[in-house]
Amino acid sequence: MTADIEPLYDLLARHIDAAGPQMTPLFLAKVALALGHALNDTPRALAIVTACAKNLEG
């Protein structure tokens, strides 16, 4: 893990806990849309989303 992604990792974990299991999907969906908007590169955002859909079997 690179140094600058760690604060994001920590913050997401804290907000997921604060949101609770019921609101976690909504929270993460908002995060994904907002990060995608900030990225301002639709093909790259789509590729990242597709990549994230892999290995979900846990």
Next chain:
Amino acid sequence: MRPAGRGPLESLYFTYPHFDAPGPDHDRTRPMQVAIIGAGPVGMVAALELARHGQASLLIDAKDTFNDGSRAICVARASYHILDRLGAVQPFLDKSLPWTTGRSFYRGQQILEFEMPDSADEKFRPMYNLQQQYIEAFLWQAVAREPLIETRWQTELHGIEITGPGATLTLRDPHGDYTLHARYVLAADGARSAVRRLLNLRLTGENYEGRYVIADVRMDHDHPTIRRALFDPACRPGGTVLIHRQPDDIWRIDYQLRDGEDPRDATREDRVRASVAGVLAEIGHRGGWELEWWSIYSANTLALDDYRHGPVIFAGDSAHIVPIFGVRGLNNGLADAQNIGWKLALVLSGRAGAGLLASYTPERRGATLDVFANASKSARFMTPPTPGWALMRDAALSLALRHDWAGALANPRQMAPYSYAQSPISADGAPSLRGPSVGTMLPDKALTKGFLSDRMGPLFTLIWFGKAPTVAHPLLTVIDQPAEGPLARAWAAPEGSAWLIRPDLHVAARWSGACASDILSFLDTILERQA
């Protein structure tokens, strides 16, 4: 539906006329060039467009009055141009409420305000609200004064047989059954089209989840003509509500039923009253209100595979059912009617070959498929079909409380007119020109006197930048525009460039440095295509 104690046509603000059937001695069986089944807005516009080009028609309707209820209420700019070309627009302008703005709210907080494109160069506003009874009444004024249109009310279609060049109709009125031959039959008889049923034709497509109740109320409510959309409001958690102002202090409340809510139950008068009261409380209406009319619908995208079946041509809801979110039901129906109207008039008068009619399905079914694509996006937002769509919709709405960019996802994508770029009768002789593309609707422009759209001839119009050469064709009006004038600047049109505009104001072709023979040969190609 109307409140208990009021008849189906007892409106708070509109008096339905009664139309008699033809008398017993009326000459019923005389063959007709065009029979139009359905005297609703689509049938009447088709008859008026045919008449505008000198072609007679017979309008047939089973009812003895107009359609009940306000139904379609949003009439788009392109439809006002259709009415304007028919010389019928004035009563519409006098009565309807123009609007440009929409506002969307999420849990009571505004997340989006959108403006539809408008400017002083446009003769008409982007949208007008007007109850369908008035739409039909104003069209009827024009139909009733047109000697080329015969209307038979209380006349029901019972059979249709395709016989050689044309079709034989079996009709029934209070005086009995009779048959009538028509060279062409226009089926403008709505979503439950008798013509479609009698020919065993089926609409194909999808039904979306989600049902809506539409209710009209009369109330003194101080709010401009702005479309309001309420997502997840306190009065209907998880649902969507739309509110539109109409003339005569009538307000349209449109609300989504919850999953599992029984439609029969939801359309009971007491339930409708309670739901409307909840919406009115939410928008801060404290005064009284009267319930006028209500109905229920679901969002479907259904269309015929071919709008033409030999001599029978389908237009409007008989050919396509679209979700209301894009306000394309009535508007696309009127565009169908105008499209087939001018083509049929040219074919029947021998000014074009029957092959011209082959462009009707690709152009107008193409417009329907375009609506489906946009409406599917709107429907997915208004009534998310799966948990995934629902979660992303909620995420977008939640973000939109603080971020304008997310509010744009809630934009209903209304009313962009369809382009006929792919039509068999479109041709782009100069793709590098920057002015209006082939297939698009003519963008209007304020000129020193009136608007560009006012200068268009009855059929085809050639707009030539610079000194136009002599281009003589019986169907063509030529107007020249100064090469350095305001229109040339707006379109970045170089001297010698030319645009050919169709009778329905779409761009048929464009050229740079064209000569008269190019234009005449293009006109001959599209008009003399053989079937």
